Amino acid sequence: MGILDFFKTRPKNTASVAKERLRIIVAQERAQRGSPDYLPLLRRELLEVIKKYVNVDPDAVLINVEREGDQEVLELSVTLPDKAPDFATGQV
Amino acid sequence: MGILDFFKTRPKNTASVAKERLRIIVAQERAQRGSPDYLPLLRRELLEVIKKYVNVDPDAVLINVEREGDQEVLELSVTLPDKAPDFATGQV
Numbered sequence: 001m002g003i004l005d006f007f008k009t010r011p012k013n014t015a016s017v018a019k020e021r022l023r024i025i026v027a028q029e030r031a032q033r034g035s036p037d038y039l040p041l042l043r044r045e046l047l048e049v050i051k052k053y054v055n056v057d058p059d060a061v062l063i064n065v066e067r068e069g070d071q072e073v074l075e076l077s078v079t080l081p082d083k084a085p086d087f088a089t090g091q092v
Numbered sequence: 093m094g095i096l097d098f099f100k101t102r103p104k105n106t107a108s109v110a111k112e113r114l115r116i117i118v119a120q121e122r123a124q125r126g127s128p129d130y131l132p133l134l135r136r137e138l139l140e141v142i143k144k145y146v147n148v149d150p151d152a153v154l155i156n157v158e159r160e161g162d163q164e165v166l167e168l169s170v171t172l173p174d175k176a177p178d179f180a181t182g183q184v
Contacts, residue, residue: 006098021121022130029113031174038114041145049137053130082123 020080022050027073039065039074046076055081112172114142122162131157131166138168147173 026042043063050056056078064075118134135155142148148170156167 020123020127023117023119023121024134025115025117025119027115027117029115031112035112036145038145042116042141045141045144046138049134049141052137053128053133 020082022054022078022080024050024076024078025073026075027071030070030072037072039072043074043076050076050078054078057081112174114146114170114172116142116168116170118166120164122164129164131164135166135168142168142170146170149173 024046026039026046028038047056047061060079062075062077064077066073066075116138118131118138120130139148139153152171154167154169156169158165158167
């Protein structure tokens with residue numbers, strides 16, 4: 001299954017007015033037990049990166065973590081504001 | 093399909109010695125044409141975030157971008173070095 005197909009299976013924008021959405025998924029495949037857990041670190045930093053460009057309402061961020069065997073997955077789903085940021089000035 | 097199931101379908105570690113792998117996927121669902129394209133920005137910043145914690149060999153980073161309709165997906169796949177970073181000192 002290609003990656004685009006995967007996102008087609010995910011619940012689409014259910015809002016009557018289609019919203020801009022950004023999804024960030026971080027998956028760690030561990031080779032051995034006890035190797036560092038990057039997800040908590042990346043979770044905070046990824047949000048900071050997004051906030052640099054988009055005025056994110058904390059309530060508009062869904063966080064999902066799943067673990068199984070050597071796989072650990074973090075999913076951040078951010079509904080973006082209607083007003084697009086001004087990249088030139090970096091104003092959001 | 094759940095997110096963990098998706099990663100099970102992806103090619104596993106083919107290296108004889110299992111390697112630590114980190115995959116970051118960013119998917120943007122656009123509500124209207126002409127809305128800002130966050131992926132190029134995030135692509136660079138995400139790599140910078142990872143490099144803060146892990147000594148990443150640029151050759152060990154695979155980048156894949158797929159676009160279809162209102163969906164755009166960026167995938168960064170990073171094979172991590174064997175030696176774990178020392179989080180306390182931030183030394184990688």
